[in-house]
Amino acid sequence: MPNQYRKGASFENKVKDILLEDDWMAIRSAGSHSILDIMADKYGQVWFLQCRTNGNLSGKERIELIALAKKHKAVPILAYKKKGDTIFEEVKLLKPDFHYEVVNNGRFTKVDNQ
Numbered sequence: 001m002p003n004q005y006r007k008g009a010s011f012e013n014k015v016k017d018i019l020l021e022d023d024w025m026a027i028r029s030a031g032s033h034s035i036l037d038i039m040a041d042k043y044g045q046v047w048f049l050q051c052r053t054n055g056n057l058s059g060k061e062r063i064e065l066i067a068l069a070k071k072h073k074a075v076p077i078l079a080y081k082k083k084g085d086t087i088f089e090e091v092k093l094l095k096p097d098f099h100y101e102v103v104n105n106g107r108f109t110k111v112d113n114q
Contacts (some may be wrong), residue, residue, distance in 0.1 A: 008053065012030075012051045015079045018086055024040045035061060035065045035068060036087050048068060049078070051078075052076070052080045055080035055087070057078055057091065060067075062076075066092075076091040077091065093108050
């Protein structure tokens, strides 16, 4: 078993244990290599979790996890390590700092998002 896989699997098990200790029902999808590492339920609130030791989740992975969670009425969650702590954060689409709008002459203009 490669060291990177072992590190990820160990973190997934730690996340699952944290959830179980807090009265969640949690199931780990070991070795699936899918966007869903853990599915958890507590009193009808369902979380779909992706576990990352570094906290990085690409835009494509965010979209995939959010779509899967939405389809099943679950909350998409990223679990990651930060300074020795395990953080649980709802996954949202990244909003760019700007967007483009069409002005009257048919050209695009860059507008800062507020």
